[in-house]
Amino acid sequence: MTRNKQIKLRTLIKASAGSGKTFRLTDRFIYLLLKGASPESIIALTFSKKAAGEFFDAILCKLAEAAKNHEKRKRLEKEFEFSISSSDLRIKMSELLGAMNRLTLGTLDSFFFSILSSAPLEHGLAIGFNLLDEATEREKWLKTLRQTFDESVKERSGLIDDFTLATAEAEDRVFFSWMLDLGISFRNHFALCPDVKNWGSVDQLWPETSLWKQLVENYDHVKDCQNCLEWLENGKVIFEPQLTESVKGKLSDALRDFLNYKPGSDLSKKSTVFKRLLKESMKNSRFMTVTYRKDFQTSGEWVLALKRVSAYIIGEELKIYGTRTQGVYRLLETVVNSYNHKVMEKGGITFSDLPILLSNSGDELERLNRNYRLDRKYEHWMLDEFQDTSPSQWQVIEPLLEEVLYDSEDSRMFFCVGDQKQAIYGWRGGDSRLFGHLEEKFSGRLEIEGMNESWRSGPDVLGVVNQVFGSKGDPEIMVPNWNRIWEDHIASPNTKDKTGNVAWWTSKDEIEHLQAMVNLIKEIDPVGRGWSCAILTQKRKTAREIVDYIRRELPGVPVEEEVGSFPAKDNGFSQYLLSLLRAAIHPSDKWAIGHLKMCPFLDLDESEFDSILERVRGGVYEHGFASFVIEWGEIAINGVEEDAKDFVQKRMQELLSMAQTFDKKGERDIDLFIDYARRNQAGKGAMESSIRAMTIHGSKGLTFDMVIMPEIDGGSFRNTGYGGGQNGNGVDLYQCPAKSGIGFEWVLAKPKKIIQESDPFLSELLETDEETAAFENLCKFYVGMTRPARALYLFSKPPSPNSKSKNFIYLLNDTLSASNEIGQEIIDQHNRLVGKRGSDFELAYCTGTPDWWIEKKKVNKKVGDQEGFKALNSTPRKFRNLSKKRPSEKELNEITVNELLEEKYNLGKDLGTEVHSLFEKLEWWDADGANEWLKINKCEISDKAVDLFLNTLRNQEILKLFIKPDHRTEVWNEYNFVFQKGDELIRGIFDRVVLNLSDDESIESAEIVDFKTDRSESGVSVEEMADRHRAQLEFYRMALSQITGLKYQKIKMTLIFTSRQDLFSWV
Amino acid sequence: MVVKKTSIDWNGSAVESGVDWLVAQSKRSEFIDLSHLWIITQTSGASSRLTEALAQYANEKGSACLLPKWSTPGFLIKPEVNFIDGLKVASSVETLAQWLLVLKENDLSEYPDLFPRLPKELDVSWGLSMGSALIQLREILAEANHDCKSVEESRLTEKWGEQDRWADLARLEDQYRRSLERNGLLDPMDAGRRWVRKSILPKEVKKIVLFGVSGFPDLARGALENLSTQGADVESVIFCTDSDDLNAFDDFGRPMRTVWEKRPIPLDDEQLKLLYGPAEQVSYASRFLNLIDDQRNEIVNIGVLDPEVKENLIVQSEREKSSFSYNDPEGKAGMQSPLYGWMVSIHELFSSGAMNAATQLMNFPLTLQWLENGGLDPEIRKWQEELDKLHTKNLCQSLEDGIFFSDRSKFSVQVPLKRLHAMLADLKTGYFEAGIENLFRQALSKRTFDRGCEMDQSFLQLLPKLSEWLKELSRVQGVSNQERFSILLGMIEKSSWSKEENESDVTMHGWLELPWADAPNLLVLGCNDSFLPASLTMNSFIPQSLRRDLGLWTDEDRAGRDAYLLNWILASRNDEHSSVEFVLGKFSQDGSPLKPSSLFFICDEKDETKLPDRAEKLFADVLPQEKNPAWAFPWKLKPGKHEKIRHISVTSFRSFLSCPFRFYLNKKFKMNEYDAEKEEADVMDFGTLTHSALEVLIEYSATNPDEGEIYKLLCDRLAKKIDYRYGSKPSLAILQQKASMERRLKRVAQIHSNELSDGWEIKEVEKKFYMDTRGSTDPAEWKVLNSWEDPLENEKSIRIVGVVDRIDIHRERGVYRLLDYKTSKKGPKELHLKNSKVRSEEYPNYFFFEQNEKTTRWIDLQLPLYKIWAEKVLLNKDILELEVGIYNVPALEEQFGPKMWTELKDGLLREAIVCVGGVLEDLLAPANHRPVSKVEYDDFENIFFHAPEDAIDQFSI
């Protein structure tokens, strides 16, 4: 192979949506293989497990195609610049397939998991740690909190005081659930910003120049306020132009609010004038403009006094937030540490712990020989969807990458693909800035390449995408960061001739949108025609509602929401099962009982009701939850209406597998199961044949023929709604990202917006936040709009010229309006798609071919035909299955617990069996050689057993059985036998058989001896005891007769009872 | 030792040819006598199948058969005796307990290379998992006659920088051994290693045969050598093409990896089937099996390699009540027995002492039987009800709490709770093993078990084991009862039990059994990578490279062995009367991608298309069979008959105004949910407690009101209330809530002292009132009643009931004011009125009125009703004025204090009366309301699913 020039070893690819990065990745992988890299030495990480699977499939299919097809091979040769033979490819395939279980081809999480598994002790974890599901994690939190609270009561620790700090001037009625939520939501914050000094210490964080820091000690704002009021009312303050009376009134009112200010009061409820004054006075200027209908300007002592008051207010508020933050820190410190000790170190971890654990391990890791522990050495790295890597993940992989990138021999590959424009996982810790970091840090070592040719979308969709996202329009939305990375998309040779359609309709009425969408789906009938179709929303809830709506309006059209389907609570059937469980153990759960009483098929009266609940409870504890679902689910299915049967069957299946999983834990706690079930989300997949409703986030990486986006309105792009860490209790933490990109510089409970805007320091941060928010919003809609291959349909409220909200509708209007001149005919064509609509329903924009979809005809889907099974007409095998029978103890059908706990049922070797084992070894008893015999055979046997053995032999009749007779004999000790009787297989062990032989060695008669270790019961005769074993002995005789051909009369049967040193014989 | 290698032709049934070979070995001619043989088969399934066949063979000859000694390879290294070299071989209970002790008693920081980062809490659970890991490590090492010490001495890991770690391991192992020895015990792995040198050849055995054995631990070779010196011949019988092929195997008949990992497997593409997920595999199998109803097991055998598929097969056949069920020879885990569930629940109570653990435990049938057999008559429904109350009301933390409160409330559940308490004390401080045993004896004393009953199997099989473990535990010294309990649970977890096999059952064979599953057709499910070949689980002590160095079995070895087995399975069914099919999944249950087994790709290198075609087939896309049905309501709920309402409380008007339909539903079914997770006072409780503390204000009067005094009074009352409700040791959460209430009370005290100075005094608190509407919507017609018992006047009368939190009087100004406490911050207007026309068509018209040109809706009528009542009874010549309002007691100071609703008079009050009238009329003659599509707090959310109208029928009249 010649050294190639084309393939760059270290590449960072910025791949726009649909630009075929998988294709590039698979090429690279194959290249490496052909260059002689061993499959184990390549680590390829993708965003999801599913993507990893597809990646592997694609590699193999590509290899297979190239091995068979000369053209395909040629393409590779051209790409790689060396010649490749079919057999090369086959050899590489075998190599790859043979190494399948040693490949590292998965997600970052799974990679991290395997590192941890290779060295749990080094990371402070118990061996055998596992990943907790969400419900279990919550359960563990509950337990930890209970324990921590308990300890806290005992130790009188300051948790309550900390809580009081944390909720200073805020709602404080709930504590436990508040803490639970705090722990679960902010556990990682604690790890990412461990130093208490960086939590809410506003005094240190704010620059010395902050106005509130310059106020005199014990500053009294009342005085200043009174002065301001007085001066204003006495006309001592000069405004330009002069104030009108009404404005003056408003100003006085506002000043009174300043006067009455108390720390912690809700400033957002105050008047507009108050807010403006606060904001204006904090500006760095001696002049001040009060805007109320007009601008009024002033300066002088009045302004200075007001500045002091405002600074005071800001300072006081910040201090409150600082205090809260410290309270939050202290609470977190207590509960998180306690959780880590009680749960994590014991091996209960979650996905988000993985990088944190790994990056916290410091020196230990350095010392560890990772290649050895992992059984492989990673030479080559391939990373997909790099933009979604979180800083803490990056912290773990950075040193590994450095190794590759700075490798002196230049033989290792680093291939990284991502798209900052699709960085939509900011809220989950993904940080697209790492992209820049990577670019910068390794600039000299990395080749950077862009891919903007789309192999997914046709020219119509791409045109709109370019127009909207490449507009470089309104700078508040099209932030510099976005413009810097934007490059126009072009259609690939494969897609450039595909027809397509983009349309945007507006109406004020939401119902109009829904109905229009329904008509659109009816008209196109994507499922019937075989076009894939998705409905993308911003919120899960909307997806869910739309799905409900379509189902109602278009029964029979399969539509499925892909996120947030909770099979145990999203439908009446599952709720009924849960109600049964709840009612079964909580008579005071009137909800559950009421629900059951309304279920038509149960039709219960009181007495029946209780007995049903009794059955439910008993059943669960005896057989577990899966069997409960089967039993009670089936009963309900009979009551299900015909057209809901399929759906219910599906939910039943999901519940069943949920119950199975739960049962495996061995728990029978009904409350716990209910909680588990309610939180359990159904697996995705199996959706291909439906219209799929999902969030834009969920659509990442997917392609559809057509996409409908019915929810494109929303707040301004610069809203920092998410991005911060807010939990359900309203604890909202502002985290200032660390300069290094990893972790947080500092954390502060987020002040109210009015404070953020007024305080210069915060407002500067806010500005950055807003830009980030705008960028993320662009990303989100970019992802949504680049999903379709052919058609994109948008529905929204009409853009309003007065609205200042710079949201997506605003952007669309801004960028697409220029081409708004559409002919009536085209409008009509488009409107036909959505049916007759109300008067304010309008086509706002369109391009392309409205009937692109008729290309495919409706087809009746074939049900996958089944192939016939081969060779079932074969004859049965020669040796059949026989039912098995052992001629052992009498078949006890009423065994008691005492018997089961008794020794004879035990596996261990007790006295009886020890004696038995001595007899087993004894062929003939020779009194003279007895000592010698014992010496050899009694080792490992207790003295007590030996005594018993000897005692038994003291019974002369027993002894007789062991004295070697004069004629020829053969002794079988412990011989296994088997024979068939009818359809039964009878197996057993002869304890001892003595065959009496004639001189010609033929068998004349025999005796079967069996040893019994039954405890002797007083009052029970030997005959009675023997009788219990009669049946067994009969079997033995039958067996011996079958084997030897002896008649029954020639076989004597004897039982020896070792416990009473007695015997019984049948002749 | 010389091992003779013999080949048997692998075409056709291995059982048939195996039997032929065995019969030829018989030492007698009259009958089949194989008693001189020791036959080692790979699995015990193989030997039972051979036994079955031998019986039938003999039967044909009219005879029976003396069997050989059967065993599996593992048997060779398992001591048959209890004592070796004077030491007792430790049982698994003893082994685990000993490790626990060693880990507990040694200062583990002295093993820094083994434990570089010790967790903070080294408790039982950590000890057990660490102990189990070490036991497992030593088990693996023993297979190649190693232990930690020998690995250390080999210095094999030095080059990886792990020498120190092994030195630590060896030291710890040494501690463990010594600790065992002090107790006269010998570690079972050490025992095994000694045993191979000591095992004694049974007297009758003349020949040891490795019969189709494809893999066995190296240690066993030592045992064979030892046995052969005692006079036994050793022979390995190998299933393969012919004797020429014997060099593809080592002396012991183990296939050589280097040969088999390359030998092309004669597999056709049609023999492979790629399906979507476990569900698809299950239905494929059942379609296959359902084709035959007679002699199913003689015609088809099934192999299942993916445990997930296995589970699905079992459950699915249970669900479909199919004509046969699946039998899993591996049995069920001990964890899945009712006995385990019960033990776990007891353990939970044992270690936490928590009331909720006791509550859970009470629900177990076993607990109830235990109580009943202890002479108690279980009234489970009643007990549950009382337990619910103890939880909801008193938030009992510990079992002791529960006993205290149930005692005080005279609940009958106190008796069983006390029993539990005593039982627990016994387990904790008494003789643990006896305690557990007694528990079972008592719980099950009235029950008998039937060997033929499926439900009884877990008890039948696990109880004897349990008693064995208990016996072993009782011999262990130095571990606490807590630790004993954990060890016991661990033993049950690891054990297994199975249901009795039925002839019609379809056995799910494991991979190693398949050569012996000789029905003409074979279907193997779950043939995915990591199940075939089964991969070794990752072990952080011995990576594959070390395994190789130590001579342990590696993944590659397994692959080679399995490739051989695959060849064998295919060869045994290569005529036109038989078939083999391998089914593999594309995805697992949770949607993770699966890969096909790598064995399917061992093809002829020279064949140009075979491998690529195979890859394209097995890596192709497949679609799920699953239908994707649209969401639907399973049935319409039926609320049944409307019930007339004759009594209504002032506070429930709010609920009527939010949605009359839901109101009626709620009246009929009282849809209150039970909150199992309740840990602290909920918002209602919080309000109630605060209110009840505030009642004390009426007792305070002073000419010079003192804030401090008032505050103290309030706090004392609060403390009393909390103490009564939650006991003297409330949880931290309650303590915090108490602090929160106290903060509020402080502000109340402040305001109250001001108001007193201002001339206000409290006239009454918690004033209950009753009115009879006498069938009229005009309040002027209503009659004030004295009590709940007063009869209603006519059949159209409705009783309105209310409680005014507080009535103040200002004598100077001649004003009464009625106040309602709220711990939230909403004022009177906000609470009563809503400015919105949204979905107005869904509500009755009388909910609305016009105010300042805006449509306003009533959302509550509490204060108007107070006013109506008060005007009837309070006003007199001195006091002519009445005010009503809300006294907010929220967290924020700003919103604190009384807020009067001064506008509530004249027109507005008249509007309110109209609305009240409308409600009253409706109560008597309920209109056919439809559920409102959206309400603020929807009790029915979980059954209405955004479409209440479709979810529920109307009331029937």
Ligand code: SF4
């Ligand atoms: S015998 Fe046992 S398993 Fe069978 S039905 Fe009766 S109780 Fe159930």
